[in-house]
Amino acid sequence: xxxxxxxxxxxxxxxxxxxxxxxxxxxxxxxxxxxxxxxxxxxxxxxxxxxxxxxxxxxxxxxxxxxxxxxxxxxxxxxxxxxxxxxxxxxxxxxxxxxxxxxxxxxxxxxxxxxxxxxxxxxxxxxxxxxxxxxxxxxxxxxxxxxxxxxxxxxxxxxxxxxxxxxxxxxxxxxxxxxxxxxxxxxxxxxxxxxxxxxxxxxxxxxxxxxxxxxxxxxxxxxxxxxxxxxxxxxxxxxxxxxxxxxxxxxxxxxxxxxxxxxxxxxxxxxxxxxxxxxx
Amino acid sequence: xxxxxxxxxxxxxxxxxxxxxxxxxxxxxxxxxxxxxxxxxxxxxxxxxxxxxxxxxxxxxxxxxxxxxxxxxxxxxxxxxxxxxxxxxxxxxxxxxxxxxxxxxxxxxxxxxxxxxxxxxxxxxxxxxxxxxxxxxxxxxxxxxxxxxxxxxxxxxxxxxxxxxxxxxxxxxxxxxxxxxxxxxxxxxxxxxxxxxxxxxxxxxxxxxxxxxxxxxxxxxxxxxxxxxxxxxxxxxxxxxxxxxxxxxxxx
Numbered sequence: 357x358x359x360x361x362x363x364x365x366x367x368x369x370x371x372x373x374x375x376x377x378x379x380x381x382x383x384x385x386x387x388x389x390x391x392x393x394x395x396x397x398x399x400x401x402x403x404x405x406x407x408x409x410x411x412x413x414x415x416x417x418x419x420x421x422x423x424x425x426x427x428x429x430x431x432x433x434x435x436x437x438x439x440x441x442x443x444x445x446x447x448x449x450x451x452x453x454x455x456x457x458x459x460x461x462x463x464x465x466x467x468x469x470x471x472x473x474x475x476x477x478x479x480x481x482x483x484x485x486x487x488x489x490x491x492x493x494x495x496x497x498x499x500x501x502x503x504x505x506x507x508x509x510x511x512x513x514x515x516x517x518x519x520x521x522x523x524x525x526x527x528x529x530x531x532x533x534x535x536x537x538x539x540x541x542x543x544x545x546x547x548x549x550x551x552x553x554x555x556x557x558x559x560x561x562x563x564x565x566x567x568x569x570x571x572x573x574x575x576x577x578x579x580x581x582x583x584x585x586x587x588x589x590x591x592x593x594x595x596x597x598x599x600x601x602x603x604x605x606x607x608x609x610x611x612x613x614x615x616x617x618x619x620x621x622x623x624x625x626x627x628x629x630x631x632x633x634x635x636x
Numbered sequence: 637x638x639x640x641x642x643x644x645x646x647x648x649x650x651x652x653x654x655x656x657x658x659x660x661x662x663x664x665x666x667x668x669x670x671x672x673x674x675x676x677x678x679x680x681x682x683x684x685x686x687x688x689x690x691x692x693x694x695x696x697x698x699x700x701x702x703x704x705x706x707x708x709x710x711x712x713x714x715x716x717x718x719x720x721x722x723x724x725x726x727x728x729x730x731x732x733x734x735x736x737x738x739x740x741x742x743x744x745x746x747x748x749x750x751x752x753x754x755x756x757x758x759x760x761x762x763x764x765x766x767x768x769x770x771x772x773x774x775x776x777x778x779x780x781x782x783x784x785x786x787x788x789x790x791x792x793x794x795x796x797x798x799x800x801x802x803x804x805x806x807x808x809x810x811x812x813x814x815x816x817x818x819x820x821x822x823x824x825x826x827x828x829x830x831x832x833x834x835x836x837x838x839x840x841x842x843x844x845x846x847x848x849x850x851x852x853x854x855x856x857x858x859x860x861x862x863x864x865x866x867x868x869x870x871x872x873x874x875x876x877x878x879x880x881x882x883x884x885x886x887x888x
Binding site: 394395397398399401402418471472475476477478479480482483484486487488489490491492493494495498499570573574575577578581582588589592593595596599601604605607608611612613614615616618619 | 639642643646647648649650651654669670671727728729730731732734735736737738739740741742743744745746747749750751822823825826827829830833834840841844845847848853856857859860863864867868871
């Protein structure tokens, strides 16, 4: 969203006249810098507003200011707790997300390509995908224990249906002429599936995965709030017992940062992968 | 046999086989506390509904979601339209929006509990936030995605700023607002379940957690089943509603 509008603005003729020829040569670098500037300005504005609000509110326990939160963050890092919690959450998400995406993509491709599979599975899929993953938290703990197993299972559940659906849409969006062309050139069904359908629906699968990533964050935080001994959700919910609102804020800000970085990383990887199939 | 008939036949077959396998597996190898059979869940559903308790839980969860969803949709679309319509607010507000997008709404439960207590107000605030945020970013994206030529055309034909807003921006953004509301509804259901699991004495989420304490595991499955039904009904009725009011604006 961000980079697109910026690139568009930079490419417009109105902007070309203002292109500085000096130290910023490449347009891409300049785009990156302008985005960075926006983020810095926005972050500064938020911190200032947050500070003013917390001073007016005048209750460090109920609403700690940025300074107190930053101090707490440093303490948590020094104790090694914050890193541990980040690692715990990220690890769960990574495993569950990878497995869930794989299952979702395979099932979605199969359902999109074969009438039989779609007829058999769609009533079940169309019911289960409407059950919020968080509704399964208690059940998952009965089946897979209180440890990693239940969290990973929940994330797999949260990821699978989102990716499945977009993979199915992806298959149905493959242009008929591509399939016809491949068939004219002598490809059989298996070859068409492998070399036409899969590459052509890859973009949809990746978009689905990006959406599923946000669902995974939501699910893991919920599960960690309810039962865990590490993770960002645990940090956020457990700190309530000691009224450590500053730790809660640290946990939430960390979630935002980790989520944003994961998303950017994913977009970067996606672009590289998609360029291979010239979908961009 | 036509393909529609085939589809229905296969669909029914798979659901029946799924339930039958579940029934047999549950009865042969599992105690009800771990995996109750579908018939046990159905019986529990009927008896709990007959006692009249189920209606109350449904009502409480439904009320929380609905109040938050309605407030959130109004607030979210208004904010999204506002933020998207001005260059300055776009410039300044896009980065924080991108950031807050990644903080799951349920994470706000803890501060909300501290600020608003464990009563109803906290739940309304939480669900309102969940919906507001989703609707807002979708509306915002919708405003940003409007083709400039459409706006220019309206201006050329003599529309003033307000008219361009009323007759170009709002209609073009409506499909995005509706998309946002649909996602917002799904997220609200997810959020309300967790909020009820952690801090409530009624509602479907509470039912799920409490059934373990009261050793009636079937009840948890009843609640999960009902959540699926609610999700499905909410989604399909919303789709019907959206296509009714938005079909004429689906220009793309």
